[in-house]
Amino acid sequence: MSFDPAIITDNLPQIVDGLRLTILLWLAGTITGMALGFMLALLQTSRLGPVRFLVRIYQSIFRGTPFLVQIFLLYYGGPMIGLLLNAETAGVLGLALYSAAYFTEIFRAGFGAVSVGQAEAGRICGLSEFQILCHIQLPQMMVTITPALVGMFIVMSKETAILSVMTVPEITAVLSGIGSATFTYVETLLTLVLCYWVLVGATTWIGSRVERHMQRHLLPENGKTA
Amino acid sequence: MLEFSGALNEFPLFLQGAWASILYAVGCLTLGFLLAVMICMARISTVRIASLSARVYINVIRATPLLVVLLIVFNILPFVGVELSPEASALLSLTVCTAGYQAEILRGGFAGVSQGQIEAGRITGMSEWQIFRHIKLPQAFRLTLPALINETTIMIKGTSLISTVGILELTRVAQNVGNSNFRPLEALLIAAALYWLMTTAMTIAGDALIHRYAREKQS
Numbered sequence: 001m002s003f004d005p006a007i008i009t010d011n012l013p014q015i016v017d018g019l020r021l022t023i024l025l026w027l028a029g030t031i032t033g034m035a036l037g038f039m040l041a042l043l044q045t046s047r048l049g050p051v052r053f054l055v056r057i058y059q060s061i062f063r064g065t066p067f068l069v070q071i072f073l074l075y076y077g078g079p080m081i082g083l084l085l086n087a088e089t090a091g092v093l094g095l096a097l098y099s100a101a102y103f104t105e106i107f108r109a110g111f112g113a114v115s116v117g118q119a120e121a122g123r124i125c126g127l128s129e130f131q132i133l134c135h136i137q138l139p140q141m142m143v144t145i146t147p148a149l150v151g152m153f154i155v156m157s158k159e160t161a162i163l164s165v166m167t168v169p170e171i172t173a174v175l176s177g178i179g180s181a182t183f184t185y186v187e188t189l190l191t192l193v194l195c196y197w198v199l200v201g202a203t204t205w206i207g208s209r210v211e212r213h214m215q216r217h218l219l220p221e222n223g224k225t226a
Numbered sequence: 227m228l229e230f231s232g233a234l235n236e237f238p239l240f241l242q243g244a245w246a247s248i249l250y251a252v253g254c255l256t257l258g259f260l261l262a263v264m265i266c267m268a269r270i271s272t273v274r275i276a277s278l279s280a281r282v283y284i285n286v287i288r289a290t291p292l293l294v295v296l297l298i299v300f301n302i303l304p305f306v307g308v309e310l311s312p313e314a315s316a317l318l319s320l321t322v323c324t325a326g327y328q329a330e331i332l333r334g335g336f337a338g339v340s341q342g343q344i345e346a347g348r349i350t351g352m353s354e355w356q357i358f359r360h361i362k363l364p365q366a367f368r369l370t371l372p373a374l375i376n377e378t379t380i381m382i383k384g385t386s387l388i389s390t391v392g393i394l395e396l397t398r399v400a401q402n403v404g405n406s407n408f409r410p411l412e413a414l415l416i417a418a419a420l421y422w423l424m425t426t427a428m429t430i431a432g433d434a435l436i437h438r439y440a441r442e443k444q445s
Contacts, residue, residue: 064422066386077411161291185301193290200289
């Protein structure tokens with residue numbers, strides 16, 4: 001088994017472009033998904049039964065079917081109902097719709113973790129619903145749900161690999177393309193594993209920093225004992 | 227606008243595809259569980275090298291997309307002289323992938339079995355194997371059941387990826403039918419509905435099992 005690093009260095013610009021596209025699609029899709037999930041979670045606190053039911057249906061459908069089938073539906077099925085998207089747009093939209101279903105569940109759990117009494121106290125003090133959300137519910141739920149949110153970002157970073165199937169030139173498509181063109185699968189695929197490993201590792205690291213930042217009020221200050 | 231009759235004429239094909247998906251899912255989850263128990267034992271063992279290798283395995287697998295594992299198994303294994311059929315390669319990829327996740331899930335479960343029970347087992351003369359088989363494993367399994375069921379639905383959905391390496395399962399059937407009658411939307415919707423049925427049935431069955439265990443514990 002030979003290992004020729006030249007195949008990686010020779011194609012470095014292409015590989016860097018692929019990695020950049022992966023990161024771009026991942027962040028665009030997942031952040032949009034998080035925003036959408038947050039809105040759906042807000043809808044789920046609604047008093048209207050049918051609204052809550054529709055959110056549940058959305059979650060059930062997008063969590064119960066494979067991501068691959070969802071993006072095939074968008075990309076190959078979409079044109080049949082007049083939805084013409086290029087591969088990148090379909091990819092971002094697919095990532096957003098898929099992750100939103102999971103983010104909804106995370107935010108729902110977050111709302112559940114903040115006691116109802118606090119929201120009621122806020123209401124009695126004359127805070128608006130928006131103020132209650134921003135000053136009472138969000139700051140507290142972020143502490144408990146940050147690990148789950150980071151976990152979802154990590155899951156989604158790996159789902160982006162599936163976009164290679166519909167001709168998006170992201171890192172998996174680029175490296176496996178070089179591999180099959182030059183028969184250097186060992187070099188290219190090991191580099192690919194390394195890329196995802198670094199991506200996941202960096203996300204985990206940033207996630208733990210964010211987590212610590214969110215919990216800073218719970219920790220003893222700068223070495224001083226609490 | 228939607229015209230299902232063409233795709234529905236091929237419904238038996240879809241059912242065969244779904245059956246293949248189920249077989250791959252059951253196969254990889256069962257083999258993956260056995261592998262995961264071994265990896266987990268290595269991970270929590272006091273032998274440094276065993277625990278380190280298990281840790282590396284779990285971390286690398288959990289950071290690698292299933293699609294990339296498939297690419298590696300299909301392209302690198304033949305390169306180093308391991309010849310497997312496409313079906314076996316697909317099953318192997320799914321298995322090594324889910325084993326990494328299940329090992330990490332089980333680790334939490336084994337940690338939840340109280341030391342006192344293990345000591346009690348030792349005092350009553352049980353061998354280490356008996357303690358493992360009758361005390362540790364059943365409890366670790368029950369403690370981690372919700373996470374394991376979640377992993378089951380993830381893998382049912384994950385089997386759709388083996389369509390990309392030419393295995394005939396539900397997603398592949400939908401693509402073939404869609405390509406031949408030029409109506410991919412309907413074919414994919416039927417596949418999505420069948421996947422939804424499979425994962426939803428799994429979730430319902432899983433919840434029932436969790437409740438049964440919870441009741442047994444109370445009584």
